Structure formats: C-alpha cells, structure tokens
Amino acid sequence: METETVTEKSLRRNLYRVLRKTGVTRDNICLTASFYEDLNFDNIDWTIFIHYLERIFNIRIKDEELNSFSNVNDTLLYLRGELVYSSN
Template identity: 45%
Template sequence: MNAKEIRRNLYKVFRKTGIPREVIDEKASLKEDLFMDDVDMTCFLFYLETRFNVEVKNEELPKLNSVGSTINFLQQHCA
C-alpha cells in the first residue's frame, strides 16, 4: 500500500470515528487536537486494524499519539 492509499484510508478511519474533516491534519495530536478519549481510541483502533489488516500491539499504542505517527506506523506495517 502506497503513502497516498494509507493517508486516504486513514482519513476514512478518522471520519468513521466521528472526527470532523477540517481538524484532521498530520500534525494533529489524537488526544489534544482531535479530543479522542479512551472510547474513541478503542473504536479508532478497531477500524484501523480492520481497514488496514494490521494488529496494533499494546506496547505500540503509546507511539500512536498523532496523525503523523499513525501514518508512520502504517507505512512500516503495511508496506
């Protein structure tokens, strides 16, 4: 999966989670900028794992703290 496909599919995951499109930015923090709480994160991870067919392990969760870090994670695991 190339970078453009990853970004497009990640955008769809954020939209499914209820994030408004105007606040989705690569520099946006999931908790501070997108206001994702634990329930939102659970839904987000479910959609992320389903759409990208990846497994996010518990030790990798702290690394997914922004849109950019999520893109980096997916580029490493979906290439």
C-alpha cells in the same frame, strides 16, 4: 515511483477514513493533529479507531505500540512500516 505515490495517497485516505469513523471532522484532520489535544480522543474513540485501523489495513496493533501514536503522522509512519514489513 507513481505506484509509491498512489500507495501513499491510498494509505493516507484510508487513515483519514478511519479518523472520520471516530467522529473527527475533515477540517480537524491534519498530520500534526494530536489525538488528545486537537482531536479530543477518549477511551471510546481509541477503541473505535484501533478497531477500524486493524480492520481496514488488515493488521494487528499491540497495546504497547499504541503509546507511539501521539498524532496523526505517527500513525501514518507506523502504518507505512507495518505494511512494508507485512508485504515482505
């Protein structure tokens, strides 16, 4: 159980680190933050975000999967699924 908690903390911390690389301030990062409305993402932000997300988590994100990322929590849920899938 503690391993799951550590993994969850690590996952969230790394996701927040990726968000910071796009210029998002710590104060604006929360699970319900919308990429377009709250974080004001544009095409350049998305490119940077996806680049670091793939690099840090060692995953490959398909373009059609990006449509499911409307807020930070959606991305966290996606990462959980990807990391569980890739570990099997």
